[in-house]
Amino acid sequence: MGSLGRLAHLYGWTLTLLAVFCQRCQGSCPENDLEQREEEANVVLTGTVEEIMNMDPVQNTYSCKVRVWRYLKGKTMVNGEILLDGGNKVMIGGFGDPGICDNQVATGDTRIFFVNLAPEYMWPTHKNELMLNSSLMRITLRNLEEVELCVEVSQ
């Protein structure tokens, strides 16, 4: 390889690195810290997405029926008609909300959900739904521990 070839090679690599790096910057999305996310969500639960429904073709948002495994916060707020199919499922709306960084799920995904009861101005479409309030979180021991700690501290 001549020096020109080496230069071209180096240039190619630099471009590749820049491309990878910039994909990251674009993908990054400002996220509040966990304490704040926990404060803003009245309900935090772990659950598995069973069904995707009410896809809005314009806004690209959708709701999901979620089987709840455990409430990390706010269990008593989830009652009455919010509970579905005998009590262990809820409807969660707001997936695809551009104001939330990690906002996409597929059927079968198990996540930690930070949600609030749908405010009245969202009725009737979202009546008795919980609305996603911040990013979905993967279930790891560390994540669970961190969320639990935030809930304990804020109580």
Ligand SMILES: *[C@@H]1O[C@H](CO)[C@@H](O)[C@H](O)[C@H]1NC(C)=O
């Ligand atoms: C999350 O909930 C808070 C209220 O606790 C609200 O002010 C905020 O707009 C909600 N965020 C989203 C993305 O819905």
